[in-house]
Amino acid sequence: MACTSCSTSTGGAPKGCKNNGTCGTDSCNKLTVFDWLANMSLPNGEAPFDCVEVRFKNGRKEFYRNTEKLTLSIGDIVATEASPGHDIGIVTLTGELVKIQMKKKGVNYNGADVSKVYRKASQKDIDIWSNARDKEEPMKVRARELAILQNLQMKISDIEFQGDGSKATFYYTAEDRIDFRQLIKDFAKEFSTRIEMKQVGFRQEASRLGGIGSCGRELCCSTWLTDFRSVNTSAARYQQLSLNPQKLAGQCGKLKCCLNYELDTYMDALQDFPDFDVKLQTEKGTAVCQKQDIFKGLMWFAYTDNYANWHMLKIEQVKEIIAENKQKNKVSSLEDFAVEVVAEPTQTFSNAMGQESLTRFDQPKKKKSRNKNRNKQTAEARTEGGPKQGGGRNDRNRGDRNENRQKSAEGRPQRAEQSEAKSNAPKPNRQENNRGKAEQGEAKPRPEGERGPKPEGQAGEARQNKNRNKNRRKGNNSNKNNDPKS
The missing domain is CATH 2.30.30 (SH3 type barrels.)
Known part of the structure; x- marks a missing residue:
């Protein structure tokens, strides 16, 4: 029952009114009621019902009498009678349906104890109301600190300011009676406002604060459930549920209210x-x-x-x-008398879309081959034992590499023999050669500090050694290029 401003847009994403529970239709609030009599006109001469339902913070609702004959509709912000001062709330229900709600909750609509609606709220009233609402959260943190300092076994769950900001109501839960007289004095001194303490049960606390249940939906007590019926463990026994308190208890710590929903059906079935x-x-x-x-x-x-x-x-x-x-x-x-257990036929499902495997996304994708026809032709040629047909660039490169590998394998023994002969041959002593050449007069030792052209015998020998080293380097580079391991 969402309002039109909260409906889904054409693109599929929810628009959302972003009014945070204060939109005009009041259909996205806690404990909302759908007015199914709104479009019905009253008989001639019949006056509309003069009481309205007004909602305050966290689903707190009260009934007020419209003594000023104001034209009120759902969503209007009104100033209502309070003690002392006035309060600010939102109209959630008008018309004849309010009479049914008052009768349901045991409120006498003809009694004199029904409070009044003063007026529609002005902008000044709304500003004071919003400023008071902004103070509630930091005040709740400080109030809990003061309660802990006094070692009180209580939990302050919520704080609600009156619309005019003259009074703050503290809602708390406790197992036993609490002596909070000194705590009220500390609150009045700390917050400089009138303090009212109100104890609520654990289920009422859960309904005020709200939350998500184990079923994944919002709590029933905070959305539509208005009366809290007692829930016993016998309800779980009749439904053959395991008596596990962690599973049977809700967020309030008590047994879940939903245990009573199907209990009547089980009780009817157990009669036979x-x-x-x-x-x-x-x-x-x-x-x-x-x-x-x-x-x-x-x-x-x-x-x-x-x-x-x-x-x-x-x-x-x-x-x-x-x-x-x-x-x-x-x-x-x-x-x-025993009944034979008949095995149920197992249904076989065909994996048509390949979606049964949970690890189907873990396998790497196969690369698509660009030249499928060429690969097929080469595969056929290989199986038949004939020459390759239609080979691409990869096949030609593969053949060239095989030829180079064969040539290098053929020339490798000769190069190995030459290297072994060179390594086994005795190396000539340069000093002895120079000494012999000097004695023969072919080469003369150079004096120290003298720079000039080298003798012809020494120059020729150096030139030969240089050429020999150059040829040796060329041979090593050619071996590296032809060696498949490199």
């Missing part, structure tokens, strides 16, 4: 069932009930000397055995 504590007398021994399936009408029994084997019986067969036992007759065994 025999008592759970019934014992069946057979010739093999006494059998006791272990389990029930309420909606299928089945009960499981086991012998007292063998609890491992259960026998499934229908409630009609159980009633028949009980009737025999009342006549002091024992049946032969439970196996004669």
